[in-house]
Amino acid sequence: xxxxxxxxGQPVRGSKSGKPIMALFDLLGRRWALGVIWQLSEGALTFRxxxxxxxxxxxxxxxxxxxxxxxxxxxxxxxxxxxxTDMGRELFGLLKPFGAWSQRWADELLDTQPKG
Amino acid sequence: xxxxxxxxGQPVRGSKSGKPIMALFDLLGRRWALGVIWQLSEGALTFRxxxxxxxxxxxxxxxxxxxxxxxxxxxxxxxxxxxxTDMGRELFGLLKPFGAWSQRWADELLDTQPKG
DNA sequence: CTATGTGCTACACAAAGAGTAGCAATTAGC
DNA sequence: GCTAATTGCTACTCTTTGTGTAGCACATAG
Numbered sequence: 001x002x003x004x005x006x007x008x009g010q011p012v013r014g015s016k017s018g019k020p021i022m023a024l025f026d027l028l029g030r031r032w033a034l035g036v037i038w039q040l041s042e043g044a045l046t047f048r049x050x051x052x053x054x055x056x057x058x059x060x061x062x063x064x065x066x067x068x069x070x071x072x073x074x075x076x077x078x079x080x081x082x083x084x085t086d087m088g089r090e091l092f093g094l095l096k097p098f099g100a101w102s103q104r105w106a107d108e109l110l111d112t113q114p115k116g
Numbered sequence: 117x118x119x120x121x122x123x124x125g126q127p128v129r130g131s132k133s134g135k136p137i138m139a140l141f142d143l144l145g146r147r148w149a150l151g152v153i154w155q156l157s158e159g160a161l162t163f164r165x166x167x168x169x170x171x172x173x174x175x176x177x178x179x180x181x182x183x184x185x186x187x188x189x190x191x192x193x194x195x196x197x198x199x200x201t202d203m204g205r206e207l208f209g210l211l212k213p214f215g216a217w218s219q220r221w222a223d224e225l226l227d228t229q230p231k232g
Numbered sequence: 233c234t235a236t237g238t239g240c241t242a243c244a245c246a247a248a249g250a251g252t253a254g255c256a257a258t259t260a261g262c
Numbered sequence: 263g264c265t266a267a268t269t270g271c272t273a274c275t276c277t278t279t280g281t282g283t284a285g286c287a288c289a290t291a292g
Contacts, residue, residue: 008222106124
């Protein structure tokens with residue numbers, strides 16, 4: 001449903017105050033939301049291409065995420081498929097360092113917990 | 117269940133490759149995961165304090181998130197409650213800019229979509 | 233032995249997501 | 263116009279995840 005897409009300024013799941021950061025966390029804390037943004041950072045992709053890159057995402061969920069991200073102004077439909085908007089690319093800019101960090105996290109985690 | 121906590125290096129929900137970034141996105145893309153890290157950034161909090169700050173989080177889910185974040189090395193139990201580890205604080209460092217950005221996002225969004 | 237606060241568990245219910253099938257629309261070749 | 267392939271997407275059933283409320287076991291304070 002379009003109406004439960006988290007929007008800053010109005011109450012969202014888990015935050016009656018509607019604080020922008022909570023709306024954002026609600027939006028990004030849904031399955032595949034972060035992954036879709038990540039995939040689109042390299043350029044526009046069609047629906048089926050996104051599906052293929054996010055191995056197990058069901059079309060139902062992908063469609064929901066795309067609608068949510070679209071009406072949140074992070075994704076738009078261009079000639080060659082779905083792509084990040086300016087705001088979407090800004091957000092990816094913040095997300096980008098997570099890539100390198102996750103590597104270090106993985107190393108440290110596998111070091112301290114060698115198979116658990 | 118402890119066994120389906122996303123861990124880099126082994127397949128996670130949505131990524132058979134076990135890429136660290138996908139494990140991280142899986143971990144953070146669960147309800148309240150981002151919010152809990154955000155709340156803990158200001159200092160240690162007890163279980164009930166976290167509950168109170170994340171208005172509608174159920175104890176079931178909060179307990180799951182805390183277990184996941186703990187065994188992922190981002191959160192630990194100290195004398196005064198749950199708190200971020202060094203890695204957790206590092207991750208919050210990456211997350212921090214999202215606060216300011218979400219404000220601008222909110223402004224721009226409410227400007228282009230003035231109520232819907 | 234009550235009173236309060238803690239971390240949590242146990243349900244019953246609801247919402248979100250997975251997985252598969254398949255349709256309407258478009259493009260291409262014949 | 264008919265077939266075939268590809269696209270975005272809906273429909274459906276089933277499983278997983280999260281909500282909401284109650285309440286227990288433990289601790290500290292009186």
